[in-house]
Amino acid sequence: MQDVKTYISEHKERFISELFDLLKIPSISADPAFSKNVIQTAQKIKETLLHAGSDVVEICETDGFPIIYGEKIINKKLPTVLVYGHYDVQPADPIELWDSPPFEPVIKKTDKHPEGAIFARGACDDKGQMYMHVKALEFMVNTNQLPCNVKFMIEGEEEVGSNNLGVFVANNRKKLANDIILISDTGMIANDIPSITTGLRGLSYVEVEVTGPNRDLHSGLYGGAVANPINILTKMIASLHDENNHITIPGFYDKVEELSTEERAEMAKAPFNLEDYKNALDINAVYGEKGYSTNERNAIRPTLDVNGIWGGYIGEGAKTVIASKAYAKISMRLVPNQDWEEITQLFKTHFENIAPEGVTVKVTPHHGGQGYVTPINTIGYSAASKAYETTFGKKPIPQRSGGSIPIVALFEKELESKTILMGFGLNSDAIHSPNEHFGVWNYLKGIETIPYFYKFFTELSK
Amino acid sequence: MQDVKTYISEHKERFISELFDLLKIPSISADPAFSKNVIQTAQKIKETLLHAGSDVVEICETDGFPIIYGEKIINKKLPTVLVYGHYDVQPADPIELWDSPPFEPVIKKTDKHPEGAIFARGACDDKGQMYMHVKALEFMVNTNQLPCNVKFMIEGEEEVGSNNLGVFVANNRKKLANDIILISDTGMIANDIPSITTGLRGLSYVEVEVTGPNRDLHSGLYGGAVANPINILTKMIASLHDENNHITIPGFYDKVEELSTEERAEMAKAPFNLEDYKNALDINAVYGEKGYSTNERNAIRPTLDVNGIWGGYIGEGAKTVIASKAYAKISMRLVPNQDWEEITQLFKTHFENIAPEGVTVKVTPHHGGQGYVTPINTIGYSAASKAYETTFGKKPIPQRSGGSIPIVALFEKELESKTILMGFGLNSDAIHSPNEHFGVWNYLKGIETIPYFYKFFTELSK
Numbered sequence: 031m032q033d034v035k036t037y038i039s040e041h042k043e044r045f046i047s048e049l050f051d052l053l054k055i056p057s058i059s060a061d062p063a064f065s066k067n068v069i070q071t072a073q074k075i076k077e078t079l080l081h082a083g084s085d086v087v088e089i090c091e092t093d094g095f096p097i098i099y100g101e102k103i104i105n106k107k108l109p110t111v112l113v114y115g116h117y118d119v120q121p122a123d124p125i126e127l128w129d130s131p132p133f134e135p136v137i138k139k140t141d142k143h144p145e146g147a148i149f150a151r152g153a154c155d156d157k158g159q160m161y162m163h164v165k166a167l168e169f170m171v172n173t174n175q176l177p178c179n180v181k182f183m184i185e186g187e188e189e190v191g192s193n194n195l196g197v198f199v200a201n202n203r204k205k206l207a208n209d210i211i212l213i214s215d216t217g218m219i220a221n222d223i224p225s226i227t228t229g230l231r232g233l234s235y236v237e238v239e240v241t242g243p244n245r246d247l248h249s250g251l252y253g254g255a256v257a258n259p260i261n262i263l264t265k266m267i268a269s270l271h272d273e274n275n276h277i278t279i280p281g282f283y284d285k286v287e288e289l290s291t292e293e294r295a296e297m298a299k300a301p302f303n304l305e306d307y308k309n310a311l312d313i314n315a316v317y318g319e320k321g322y323s324t325n326e327r328n329a330i331r332p333t334l335d336v337n338g339i340w341g342g343y344i345g346e347g348a349k350t351v352i353a354s355k356a357y358a359k360i361s362m363r364l365v366p367n368q369d370w371e372e373i374t375q376l377f378k379t380h381f382e383n384i385a386p387e388g389v390t391v392k393v394t395p396h397h398g399g400q401g402y403v404t405p406i407n408t409i410g411y412s413a414a415s416k417a418y419e420t421t422f423g424k425k426p427i428p429q430r431s432g433g434s435i436p437i438v439a440l441f442e443k444e445l446e447s448k449t450i451l452m453g454f455g456l457n458s459d460a461i462h463s464p465n466e467h468f469g470v471w472n473y474l475k476g477i478e479t480i481p482y483f484y485k486f487f488t489e490l491s492k
Numbered sequence: 493m494q495d496v497k498t499y500i501s502e503h504k505e506r507f508i509s510e511l512f513d514l515l516k517i518p519s520i521s522a523d524p525a526f527s528k529n530v531i532q533t534a535q536k537i538k539e540t541l542l543h544a545g546s547d548v549v550e551i552c553e554t555d556g557f558p559i560i561y562g563e564k565i566i567n568k569k570l571p572t573v574l575v576y577g578h579y580d581v582q583p584a585d586p587i588e589l590w591d592s593p594p595f596e597p598v599i600k601k602t603d604k605h606p607e608g609a610i611f612a613r614g615a616c617d618d619k620g621q622m623y624m625h626v627k628a629l630e631f632m633v634n635t636n637q638l639p640c641n642v643k644f645m646i647e648g649e650e651e652v653g654s655n656n657l658g659v660f661v662a663n664n665r666k667k668l669a670n671d672i673i674l675i676s677d678t679g680m681i682a683n684d685i686p687s688i689t690t691g692l693r694g695l696s697y698v699e700v701e702v703t704g705p706n707r708d709l710h711s712g713l714y715g716g717a718v719a720n721p722i723n724i725l726t727k728m729i730a731s732l733h734d735e736n737n738h739i740t741i742p743g744f745y746d747k748v749e750e751l752s753t754e755e756r757a758e759m760a761k762a763p764f765n766l767e768d769y770k771n772a773l774d775i776n777a778v779y780g781e782k783g784y785s786t787n788e789r790n791a792i793r794p795t796l797d798v799n800g801i802w803g804g805y806i807g808e809g810a811k812t813v814i815a816s817k818a819y820a821k822i823s824m825r826l827v828p829n830q831d832w833e834e835i836t837q838l839f840k841t842h843f844e845n846i847a848p849e850g851v852t853v854k855v856t857p858h859h860g861g862q863g864y865v866t867p868i869n870t871i872g873y874s875a876a877s878k879a880y881e882t883t884f885g886k887k888p889i890p891q892r893s894g895g896s897i898p899i900v901a902l903f904e905k906e907l908e909s910k911t912i913l914m915g916f917g918l919n920s921d922a923i924h925s926p927n928e929h930f931g932v933w934n935y936l937k938g939i940e941t942i943p944y945f946y947k948f949f950t951e952l953s954k
Contacts, residue, residue, distance in 0.1 A: 059809075060807070060808065060809030060810060060811060061807060061808055061809060062808065120811060120813075121805065121807060121809075121811055123805070123807065124708070127707070127708070189810075190809055190810060191810065217713075231712060233712075233812070235810045235812070242773075242775065243773040243774065243775055244773055244774035244775075245589070245773075245922065245925050245926060245927075246586070246589070246924070246925045246926065247773075247924070247925060248895065248923055248924040248925065249795075249797045249799060249823055249825070249924075250693060250695070250790075250825055250893070250894045250895030250896050251679075251790060251893070251894050251895055251919050251923075252790055252894070253790060253795040253797045253823075253825050253894060254780050254781060254789040254790050254793055254794075254795030254797075254825065254894070255778055255779075255780050255786045255787075255789040255790035255894075256773060256775060256778060256779055256780070257775070257777075257778075257779035258797045258798060260797075260798040260799075260800075260801050260820075261729065261730075261733070261796075261797065261798050263726070263801075264725070264726040264727075264729040264730045264798065264801070265726075265730040265733075267723065267726040267730075268723075268726045268727040268729075268730035268731070269730070271723070271727075311704075311705040311706055311707075311709075311718060312705065312706035313704065313705055313706075313718060313719070313850050313851075314849060314850065315719075315849035315850045316717055316718060316719075316850065317717075317718055317719035317848065317849065317850035318716050318717050318718070319716060324717045325717075327716040327717040328712075328713060328714055328715060328716050328717035331716055332716075333711075333715040333716030334723075335711045335715045335716075335720045335722075335723065335814055336720060336722040336723050336726065336803075336804065337711060337722075337804050337805055337810070337811060337812060337813050337814070337815075338722075338803065338804035338805040338806045338811070338813075338815070339722050339725075339726070339801055339802065339803050339804060339806070339818065340801065340802045340803075340806040341798075341800065341801050341802075342798065342799050342800035342801060342821070343583070343585070343799055343800040343821060344800045344801070344802040344819075344821075345522070345523065345583060345585065346522060346523055346524065347521075347522030347523065347583075347652055347858075348522060348652060348653065348697045348799070348821065348823070348858045348859065349522060349582060349583055349799060349800070349821075349924070350695070350697070350799060350823050350896075350924060351582075351799050351800075351924050351925070352797055352799070353799075353800070356801065357806075358722075359804070359805060359806075359810065359811075361711055361715075361810070361812050363711070363712055363715050363716065386779065387776060387777035387779065388775050388776065388777045388778065388779040389775075396809075396810045397810065431712070431713070432712045432713050432714070432715060432716070432717075433710065433712030433713055434712050434812075457713050460707065461710050461713075462708070462709070462710040462711075462811070462812060462813050463707050463708040463709060463710065463813070464707060464708065465707075
């Protein structure tokens with residue numbers, strides 16, 4: 031594939047401006063106010079897939095946002111790659127912390143991205159990484175180098191739990207039949223240290239509500255005499271971790287996979303500088319479960335984090351009130367073998383049990399998904415590894431990620447095929463945060479590397 | 493004073509509609525958006541005092557909202573009563589919990605107010621109770637029965653800590669010179685159980701901010717590896733109470749006045765039904781400091797309550813984020829002898845000390861004030877007692893209140909006179925809460941009772 035670099039340099043500006051067009055649409059799936067924009071994005075994905083050379087593209091309606099299915103079948107005897115990605119994005123708030131508007135993409139240089147990075151919500155997660163595959167297809171089709179069949183499944187509910195994807199996949203096994211699933215929705219260690227994600231954490235996301243008195247009360251007249259829902263909520267949440275930062279929910283660790291000393295030693299080889307890590311976050315110390323390193327804490331260990339909390343008077347100035355209700359959004363990252371629905375139930379039962387007299391507690395599960403570990407002794411992994419080696423000039427490192435792509439475990443179950451996670455973003459790209467960005471170099475490197483995966487996978491499949 | 497009842501029945505409708513006009517102005521001192529309305533209310537208070545018969549009324553500018561001073565001096569040899577009240581109100585939120593708009597007063601019957609109650613923010617705290625004094629003055633002046641001199645000092649910053657009142661009082665000792673201070677900004681036990689508040693709690697109100705990483709982070713990539721400011725904040729707040737609900741701040745209880753068994757036995761005589769109390773709040777149990785009754789917990793014991801908490805994603809749906817910052821508004825109710833500035837400093841030092849590595853903590857004091865206990869063996873108390881006895885037909889019970897009127901202690905210090913707290917509201921009037929109201933009967937009863945205080949106080953002063 032001598033000419034992939036040439037093709038990219040010739041079309042670079044267009045590749046970027048096409049991505050800009052996608053990024054300008056605020057496809058925030060979590061907020062009903064943006065539903066129109068999500069639908070609009072789905073329509074745009076269809077057009078880009080057709081333009082890139084798909085024979086067939088369908089907008090498949092679901093109970094939620096539509097799933098875009100596209101395919102280019104060149105020969106039924108050849109292997110088939112199924113590309114998964116998502117066109118929805120996280121909410122942009124807190125908007126005031128963005129240096130430029132989240133849906134007006136701009137290119138700015140950074141230390142990690144001296145050639146410039148595209149700043150916009152979704153630039154990396156996942157519009158930018160998903161669109162690399164569309165442009166890689168365009169290249170292979172226009173240069174008659176597509177070596178196998180390809181299918182696309184691009185959803186619009188990944189950031190809210192992919193609630194309708196499971197049904198869609200189960201109902202379309204034949205249509206989605208494939209030999210390997212390819213996803214770019216993770217990261218790599220550094221631009222000069224390519225890596226392939228071999229493990230993902232599961233997720234259980236719940237919302238809790240603590241109700242005390244039937245109305246807000248004057249904190250002078252009632253203070254000290256009734257259970258204050260906010261004080262109670264802080265006590266309950268605080269009790270979910272012990273002094274070693276182990277999670278105290280009974281049964282929570284029962285199915286946690288314990289890695290061998292060898293495996294942990296292997297992990298520890300991945301380049302990591304704790305000082306750089308702390309400096310990048312402006313923190314004077316890391317914090318987490320006793321007995322595990324930072325990279326273990328955020329990859330092979332389950333966690334419990336409050337993602338949002340609110341109650342009482344949060345406006346300007348002071349209000350001496352005891353709120354009637356207090357709320358929190360809590361998510362647990364799970365490791366392989368932990369079942370997210372079981373963990374959600376364990377949380378619910380425990381949280382309701384520890385509620386003291388004087389308050390009532392409601393636990394509402396939001397969504398979740400299973401963790402996943404992919405073997406590295408497959409032709410899929412080998413093909414990806416050779417592809418990185420070709421374009422980066424060095425062998426990629428297998429790496430566990432702390433993130434979750436709940437549907438990966440589902441794919442394996444329903445479609446009986448493995449998933450390869452070829453991520454080209456960096457942890458420092460601030461996905462889910464203000465000023466999310468994606469390196470222009472990374473974007474183009476992805477478009478350059480993906481065709482080699484098709485090439486090697488097809489060769490190794492013979 | 494045979495004709496006070498007659499006068500009230502003749503002018504009842506006007507007394508109510510005049511109060512309505514005051515209640516229609518949203519004089520929320522905590523929120524800068526309403527500054528114009530606060531000023532507008534000050535102007536209106538001036539007009540009503542002049543109309544009621546004051547000789548002189550001044551709008552005294554301060555660094556914050558103005559203080560209205562009015563007086564009617566009939567004879568320098570006679571005693572002088574100084575009436576204090578406030579024309580600002582608490583914020584109305586959560587607005588959605590109001591059954592009728594907070595600044596569109598309406599009269600509705602309730603179980604405790606069969607003759608109807610005025611529903612509006614400020615109806616009881618303090619516009620309604622303050623205006624009783626204006627109408628009582630009108631009656632005494634119009635019927636030539638004002639037995640002594642009277643001064644009014646009505647401020648507009650009580651709900652935000654009376655920050656400028658101290659300076660005003662210190663700079664106007666001569667102008668404000670008086671023999672007794674009269675305030676209606678508290679409650680009584682029940683319409684058939686008149687009581688006089690003899691104790692108030694002090695207050696220290698602070699805001700805390702916990703900062704972790706320099707930006708919001710993806711909870712998958714960083715979850716478990718860095719200190720989550722919300723989790724940390726809940727741990728820190730939870731640690732402020734021990735298992736007996738004692739406050740754990742070192743030195744917090746050092747100066748707390750311990751009541752004798754006799755005093756506690758005396759307090760326990762006040763009519764109180766725990767079941768009614770729980771039912772009124774829809775709670776299955778009360779909650780508080782071990783070793784003390786409900787009435788002791790909210791009157792003679794100091795407390796620490798979170799009045800507001802916020803951080804992370806609090807919108808619809810789910811966002812898997814670790815917030816960079818988490819916040820809480822915390823107030824402590826103090827008892828006599830606890831110095832609010834000392835307690836604020838103890839809190840600040842302790843809260844900063846318990847911050848774990850990985851976060852930084854900022855504590856910002858909002859405002860505060862000292863507690864107060866008034867003796868019952870004074871002519872002021874006797875005059876008030878006889879006034880209630882005359883109009884209610886029974887002797888009022890002395891009662892400690894859990895609320896705070898920080899400036900009462902200040903008055904005693906600067907003006908060297910005692911304060912009498914003649915409150916006509918009920919705890920169930922929902923001050924500081926949605927659907928605040930004030931019984932029409934209570935409003936008119938106040939107007940009827942106040943002139944007798946003037947009468948008896950003047951007689952007893954001879």
